[in-house]
Amino acid sequence: MIPLLRRVVVLSIVAALCLAAAPAAAHAFLDHALPAVGSTVHEAPRSVRLWFTEQIEPAFSRVSVLDASGKAIDAGDSHVDPSDASILAASVPVLAPGKYRVKWRVVSVDSHVTEGDFTFDIKP
C-alpha cells in the first residue's frame, strides 16, 4: 500500500502545482490607499487613490468620499488610472478638518465584485 500512498502524494503535488500555476484573475482586494486607511493627515489631500490587488473594470468600479454627515463631497470624477488598471482615484475639493469616509465598489476583470469603506481624519 505504501507505493499507492506515494502515488497519491505525487499526483496530488503535481495537481496542486498545476493549479497554482494556472492563470487567474481573482477578487480585487484593497492593497493600500492614499490617504491611508484609518490615518490622520495634517494636509488636506486633493484626491483619494486606492491600489487594488487586481486590475479592475473602469465601467463598473467607483469610489466616493463622504463627509461626517454622509454627504458625497468628491468631484464626481471617479476613474481608473489609464496607466495602471489596478488604481482607482477621485478628486476632492479643499477639505476642511474633520472625518471623511471613502466608499468603494469594484469589479475585477474576471467579474468578481468586492466593496468596502474606510475613514481618514484631517486635523490642522
Next chain:
Amino acid sequence: MNLTPVRGATLVALCIAAPGIAEAHGFAGKRFFPATLATDDPFVADELSLPTVSFQKFSGNGDEPGGRETDFSIDVAKRITENFGIGIGATYKRIRPAGGDTQNGFDNLAAGFKYKFYQNDMREAIVSAGVDWDIGGTGSRHVGAESFSTVTPALFFGKGFGDLPSSMKFLRPLAVTGLVGYGIPTRSSTTTTGDEGDIETERNPHTFEWGFSIQYSLPYLQSFVQDVGLKAPFNRMIPVVEFAMSTALDRGASGTTGTVNPGIIWAGQDIQWAIEAVIPVNHRSGNSVGVLAQLHFFLDDLFPQTLGRPLIR
C-alpha cells in the same frame, strides 16, 4: 469499549475532521471568511483542498500500545446554484501502532450538501444548513473505517464584527464561524470478531457535533480599519483558533471529545495555506499535540468562467 490503536486514531481523526467536508470560503459584505480546516463554515463555494495533511500521536491504553497516524485528504466542493452546493472528500490513512504493523488504507468517503438561506452583508452575517454523509463500507477496515454510515444534518453560521462602534474599531477584524449538528449512525451497534476469535459488540451513539472558529483578519484590519503598515506575507494572514467537538448522547456513551486548534491561515488571491496545532481537550481526545496543514484552492477565482461558477445560474 476497548480503545485499540486503530479506534483511538479514528476517534482523533473524527475529532479533527468531523463533521464537514470541503471547508468553504466566502464573502459577507466586505468581509472575507477563509476556509477553516477543522470546522466547516457556512459558505457554499467552488473549491478544492489538496492536500489536507494531519499528524497525530496517540497514547497507549492499558495493554494497547500507542502509535502515530498520518492522514492525507482531498476535498472538493462544487456549487450547483449560487446558494446550493455539494461536496465529496476522501482520506488516506497511515496508522503505525508502536511495535505493530503499519496499517494503510482509505477511510470512508464523505459526501454532503449545503444550502445558504440567510446572508446580511451589512452585518457580515450568514447562516446555512447542510447534511454530511460519512458513507459506511467505502473505506478499509484496517484503518478503522466503519461498516455503517453516519448522517449529520447541521446548521452553520458566520458573523463578522465589522459593525462594532468606532470606539472598538480594533475588534472589527474579529469574526466567528461555527456549526451545530446531530450525528445519526445508521446502525445502533456493530459486532466485530477480534484476533483471538472473541466477539465484540460496540454501540454507536448519536452525537452532538459542534465547533466554532475565532479569527482575526489582518487583511480586514489593513483594508477597512487602519493601515498599520503590515507587508507581505503578514498582510494576508488570519490568526485563527478552531474548536472541533463531538459529544456522545446515548447508547451507553457519554462525554465530549475534541481538539482546540490554534493556527495561521494565509489567504491569497486564489489559494490559501494554513497550519494549525491540534490540542486534545481532554485525555479521551488524546494526550499529545498534533499538526494539521492544508493547501486550498479557490476554484471560483482560478476558473471563473468554467469550473468556478455555479452549474445553474
